Amino acid sequence: MSDTYLELVNGGLPATVAKKLGLPRPARLRRTDPSAVDRPLTPGPVLVLSDAGAAAEADTVAQDLLAWDLDVRRDPRLSDHERWGAVVVVLTGVTHPTDLATPTLELGSVLRGLAPGGRVVTLSRTAPAAVASPSGDAGTDVPAALAAARLGVDGLVRSVAKELRAGATANGLVLGDDVGVGAPSVRGGLRFLLSARSAFVDGQLLQVGTDGGSEPADWERPLAGAVAVVTGAARGIGAAVARVLARDGAHVLGVDVPAAGDALSAVMNEVAGVALQLDITAEDAAERILAVARTRYGHLDIVVHNAGILRDKLLANMTADRFDDLLAVNIAAPLRMNETFAEPGVLGGDGAAPRIISLASTSGIAGNRGQTNYAAAKAGIIGMTRALAGPVGRSGGTVNAVAPGFIETDMTAKIPPVPRQIARWGSSLQQGGKPVDVAEAIAFLASPQAGGINGQTLRVCGQMLVGQ
Numbered sequence: 156m157s158d159t160y161l162e163l164v165n166g167g168l169p170a171t172v173a174k175k176l177g178l179p180r181p182a183r184l185r186r187t188d189p190s191a192v193d194r195p196l197t198p199g200p201v202l203v204l205s206d207a208g209a210a211a212e213a214d215t216v217a218q219d220l221l222a223w224d225l226d227v228r229r230d231p232r233l234s235d236h237e238r239w240g241a242v243v244v245v246l247t248g249v250t251h252p253t254d255l256a257t258p259t260l261e262l263g264s265v266l267r268g269l270a271p272g273g274r275v276v277t278l279s280r281t282a283p284a285a286v287a288s289p290s291g292d293a294g295t296d297v298p299a300a301l302a303a304a305r306l307g308v309d310g311l312v313r314s315v316a317k318e319l320r321a322g323a324t325a326n327g328l329v330l331g332d333d334v335g336v337g338a339p340s341v342r343g344g345l346r347f348l349l350s351a352r353s354a355f356v357d358g359q360l361l362q363v364g365t366d367g368g369s370e371p372a373d374w375e376r377p378l379a380g381a382v383a384v385v386t387g388a389a390r391g392i393g394a395a396v397a398r399v400l401a402r403d404g405a406h407v408l409g410v411d412v413p414a415a416g417d418a419l420s421a422v423m424n425e426v427a428g429v430a431l432q433l434d435i436t437a438e439d440a441a442e443r444i445l446a447v448a449r450t451r452y453g454h455l456d457i458v459v460h461n462a463g464i465l466r467d468k469l470l471a472n473m474t475a476d477r478f479d480d481l482l483a484v485n486i487a488a489p490l491r492m493n494e495t496f497a498e499p500g501v502l503g504g505d506g507a508a509p510r511i512i513s514l515a516s517t518s519g520i521a522g523n524r525g526q527t528n529y530a531a532a533k534a535g536i537i538g539m540t541r542a543l544a545g546p547v548g549r550s551g552g553t554v555n556a557v558a559p560g561f562i563e564t565d566m567t568a569k570i571p572p573v574p575r576q577i578a579r580w581g582s583s584l585q586q587g588g589k590p591v592d593v594a595e596a597i598a599f600l601a602s603p604q605a606g607g608i609n610g611q612t613l614r615v616c617g618q619m620l621v622g623q
């Protein structure tokens with residue numbers, strides 16, 4: 156699965172022609188190799204900027220970044236041969252939208268010096284209106300200027316992301332009011348967004364709701380000792396998830412249908428994992444997974460609901476069996492399995508906290524022609540994730556979803572060439588993502604440092620120009 160156009164426009168005459176014609180010129184992204192570690196973390200020095208009210212928090216962030224051996228600077232001047240690897244903009248002090256002007260213009264003045272594959276990351280605080288009661292009960296009033304300033308950050312991050320070129324991205328972490336900038340998930344999220352691991356995450360604001368979670372003993376093997384199950388692990392995104400979780404130190408149990416048994420064995424051999432041939436629509440799927448994990452490793456900590464199918468048809472031509480089959484695999488099976496996995500005490504052991512991560516889709520957010528069944532199931536995944544965040548959070552775990560946009564897999568290889576190319580170009584990065592990009596986001600959400608992120612759906616879509 157490769158994007159021939161991207162390969163062509165990255166060199167020689169085709170590159171010149173594409174430039175002359177004003178055609179998209181997607182860059183090769185700075186992404187991880189599942190077998191290697193992410194060094195250096197950024198492709199150049201890191202500049203830390205802030206609004207006037209956040210100077211002290213910006214100092215803390217700068218100190219924290221130094222601990223990762225980064226070249227951290229507060230002065231926006233660069234010497235001739237240098238380019239910024241990243242710009243971190245701390246906007247936790249804004250109380251009125253006009254407070255955004257100075258730091259944003261400062262960011263603008265350094266963007267030309269951003270390296271290919273560079274990163275812009277903002278830190279800001281949750282807009283109070285987002286947590287107020289929609290019924291407008293007394294006591295939920297919030298200062299409108301504060302809400303405007305904080306939500307203003309969303310708009311500017313998403314716009315910066317659309318302006319960046321050469322594989323650079325812009326994303327933000329949005330902190331709850333009680334969350335300090337040194338909280339594990341802020342540091343963990345910052346590290347993820349700065350690194351090559353977030354290659355296809357663009358224009359996203361990730362909420363850090365609590366200071367839960369813990370920093371790993373080894374940032375390169377944060378999942379050491381944890382046990383993970385990945386459904387649909389024989390190929391595509393699932394196989395990549397198995398590889399990345401194993402690279403991060405987890406023991407992996409891979410599940411797929413018997414028809415994919417050979418491919419599943421090959422992937423599990425590669426990651427020294429355990430293959431389990433099982434259709435996830437089986438009533439006892441969760442119990443069988445648990446039994447294998449406990450027999451082999453004594454516990455199960457991480458569940459990745461990845462298995463999924465497509466049964467596309469315009470609604471006017473949709474048949475009951477296509478609708479039913481799709482719902483059975485893509486949403487009814489994860490729901491049923493979670494009746495077991497989300498029970499207190501079932502997941503987690505040996506120091507690892509419970510993690511449930513499910514595959515949603517941008518189709519579930521924005522809808523998609525021919526995908527009423529798929530979009531209903533994937534929006535359902537987002538609903539399920541939000542609903543389980545409370546109960547699983549109370550027992551020390553998290554439940555999150557990842558919503559990929561267009562990813563180059565066997566699933567999307569079936570899309571006819573023209574709409575396929577349009578889907579690639581419909582993102583700010585002007586290309587499709589790779590399975591490893593989705594896998595890296597899942598591995599981050601599975602990690603101990605992501606314990607303060609719960610009930611969220613993280614899009615891995617290159618800022619696909621559909622949906623919110």
Ligand code: NAD
Pocket residue numbers: 386387388389390391392393410411412415433434435436460461462463464484514515516517558559560561562563564565566567
């Ligand atoms: P894929 O078709 O390449 O792989 C899916 C795997 O799931 C296959 O190995 C298949 O055998 C397995 N599977 C299907 N039904 C199963 C069942 N009943 N029991 C056990 N295993 C089963 O798909 P992919 O592109 O790698 O997608 C993986 C997930 O990501 C899916 O949930 C998909 O909806 C989601 N997603 C993919 C994209 C994309 O662009 N590829 C975009 C958004 C969301």
